[in-house]
Amino acid sequence: MTEASAKPFLYLVVCGAGVAAGVGRLIAAAQERGWEVGVIATPVAMNGFFDADEVRARTGRPVRSAWRRPSDPRPFPAPDAVAVAPATFNTVNKWAAGLADTLAVGTLCEALGLGVPIAVLPCVADALAAHPAYRESVARLRGLGVRFGDPHTGAGEVDGGRPEFAWERVLDLLERG
Secondary structure: OOOOOOOOEEEEEEOOOHHHHHHHHHHHHHHHOOOEEEEEEOOOOOOOOOOHHHHHHHHOOOOEOOOOOOOOOOOOOOOOEEEEEEEOHHHHHHHHHOOOOOHHHHHHHHHHHHOOOEEEEEEOOHHHHOOHHHHHHHHHHHHOOOEEOOOEOOOOOEOOEOOOOOOOHHHHHHHOO
């Protein structure tokens, strides 16, 4: 648990996938489970994939997507855990390769190096999930202790619509141990 808060602090990394519009559901679920939440988004996700103003209102904190200057204060305390939802093909591959070219991926690389618990809910099309680089990236990250939920492709229909993204599954993965 962080020193500045009585609640554990969760970094939520949001990537640019269509389901990102529902990230408020994950924030609400995390808060109901006793987490304080700070959102870090990829630059693509910030380009209209979710409502950053709504997220700011829900968390009481700014949505981060760019590096801060060394003289700027840290806007979030150190994380007790990290959730990546939705996680895209691009982010998973860059993270596994250690290519910290965005704040989101740099945060994931750092959290992995610090041993912070990390859980991931991928949102990757079947064709991309079959790519050898992606399979190797997932295997590498799993081997380093990252917990992965089942991938969500957005394909298929349930009761006449797209299947729901299992937002709370990422919290279950973090809390399992």
